[in-house]
Amino acid sequence: MTDRGNLNLRAAAALLEGLCQEGLAHLALAPGSRSTPLALAAAGRPGLSQSVHLDERSAAFCALGFARASGRPAAMVCTSGTAGANAFGAVIEAWHSRLPLIVLTADRPPELRAAGAWQTIDQQKLFGAFVRDFHELALPDELPPEAAARYARDIGRRAARRSQAPVPGPVHLNVPFREPLVPTSPWAVGATGAASEALPAADRPRERNYRAPRSLDAASRAELAAAIHAAPRGLILAGLVDPAILGVDARSYTDALARLAAASGYPILAEPAGGLRFGPHDRGLVIDGYDAFLRLPGWVAAHPPQLVLRFGGSLTWRPVTQYLEAHPGARHVVFDPLDQGDDPARLAADWLPAGAPEAADALAEAVEASGAPEPRADGDAWRGAWLAARATVGRLRLAAVATAPEQSTPWLHALLPTLLPAGALVYAANSMAVRDLDSFGGQAAKALAVMANRGAAGIDGTLSAAIGAALARSRSGAGLTVLVTGDLAFLHDINGLGIMGLDRSAEPDLIVVVLNDRGGAIFASLPVADADPAVFDRYFRTDPGAHLAAGCALYGIAHRRAVGRADFSAAWADARAGAGIRVIELTVDAAANRATHDGYWRSVAEELG
Secondary structure, eight states: OOOHHHHHHHHHHHHHHHHHHTTOOEEEEOOOSTTHHHHHHHHTOTTSEEEEOSSHHHHHHHHHHHHHHHSSOEEEEEOSGGGGGGGHHHHHHHHHHTOOEEEEEEEOOGGGTTTTOTTOOOOTTTTGGGOSEEEEOOOGGGSOHHHHHHHHHHHHHHHHHHTTSSSOOOEEEEEEOOSOOSOSSTTSOSTTOOOOSSSOOOSSOOOOOOOOOOOOOHHHHHHHHHHHHHOSSEEEEEOOOOHHHHTOOHHHHHHHHHHHHHHHTOOEEEOGGGSOSBSSSOOTTEEOOHHHHTTOHHHHHHOOOSEEEEESSOOSSHHHHHHHHTOTTSEEEEEOTTOOOOOTTOOEEEEESOOTTHHHHHHHHHHHHTOOOOOOHHHHHHHHHHHHHHHHHHHHHHHHHHHOOTTSSHHHHHHHHHHSOTTOEEEEOTTHHHHHHHHHOOOBSSOOEEEOOTTTOOOTTHHHHHHHHHHHHHHHTOOOEEEEEEHHHHHHTGGGGGHHHHOTTOOOOEEEEEEEOSSOGGGGGSHHHHHOHHHHIIIIIOOOOOOHHHHHHHTTOEEEEEOHHHHHHHHHHHHHHOOSEEEEEEEOOHHHHHHHHHHHHHHHHHHHO
16 A cells, blocks of 8 residues: 655655755744645755744745855745745745745645635745746655656756746745655654655755856946046945855955945945945945935035946935936946846946946956046045045034934944954844944944845844844854844744744854834834824834833743943843843834934034035
8 A cells, every 4th residue: 555645755855855956055944734744854854954933934034034144045844825825025025135045835735725625725826926936746646656756856956946046036836745644654754754765865955056157248348447437426336235145255245346446436335235334345435324415405416426336236225216316317337147127216227237246346457457537626526525425424423323312223323333243244124223224333344244134125024034144154153143123023023033942953143132112113204203193103103012021031032121321231241141042122212213313314414415
């Protein structure tokens, strides 16, 4: 009699084998019945990095964070029914951020669909157009055993390849199984789980990179070098970039853009997640704090660019886009090796499938070879204006930070880069955390990495994504990860903390700093906040009144509440001495915080407006 459970397990093991052969680096699993064969197959691959999660959204975002930090495919496994739908947010973020995420949804067999069977929905192309590839596997018992194994292995290999090339992105595999789900024979069940004699498990997945460097062709190099010579008023925009996803070394990336800036004489508008703000590279032309003076119509009007070269995604702050929109006559060149099509102002004249370091180095070399741009008064004045604005903003930022109330955030963002050890990663949540790091984090020679889920810019899954990034870094020996998040983003994904109780082998070195301003304080900038405060408080501010310490205690996570600088410094020292996930909750007064921000921007306007 055929042991269907055995066939299911052999196919699941072959699927994982194929994924690993093409670079799968991590597997995040959520519990469920129909996914039993996949869980047993995972148990048979102890050399594969794995984590277990309370819910599917946490698993999917953890895999996403692991992929972002490592640059290698990561997968999540879940059961059938609504389970897979919980991964949709992570799939959307992976699609827009070009991350190699693989979603394995277990499913009921076709005869149970549309028949009222529990935990059964239509999972065909569940994620629509947000995946690079979709495939539903054949049922393992409908093919000869060896053919089923070869087929499943091949599908796994194809899925991992498609998640990486021609550009990275999410892939969905729907994997149906008929019961029984567990083998009745002892073929693959034991202390170490599933170990197929036909499919020996590799101890470590193979690392592959299908993203070949794409540099500029000779004609493009010559034409752009000439354009730079003809346009003394130029800018380089360094938006969010994940060097691991590009398959490049972070230092090579920053050195290449710094070289291009030096060759062209162009200032670099660099947001923290763009890689240029922190590190030992030449930062002489790196501009930070630009959000404060690009708010000023007079400054914007007086400084029209002629040529804009952008690497990475569009910048976070809306004033940057508004500045570009105010000067539609400038030529915009976007270096886009991941085919992201990121151009909210729709001003790009040229899209080039190349990126740093290759393209930036090649273009810098072409400019250097043709002779440095001739000195021009307008070029010198142009650079001087940006550097002077940087200096003014830096001075006013220091003053604002020094006088900021204890229950505000500017001082924390200015302090954090000084506290972090070299090589640390800051994962910034969306809404105010990523913007305040941009405004008040400044720049420094210390090498720090910054990441954020800016593909779709949602707050869902923030904690789990940071956990995934921390796991990737911890397992590669990269060191500390710090998540800076608001209270709503933290609460939105608090189940992510459950990883520590479920899976003691998961040891992310992660400090979570929760800026608790009691609700959606970012919406205070909306017109409704002043027009109708009662409507604002109920429908936008939405103070949850949550006790974060109790939430952490549910999962046995170390928590410490801090009010002000001295309290935070003590809490930070305790957290640095700890291990695993530990949480610092910093109390923020939303009204005082908004007043601090407004006062800073007003001081910049008084000097530069």
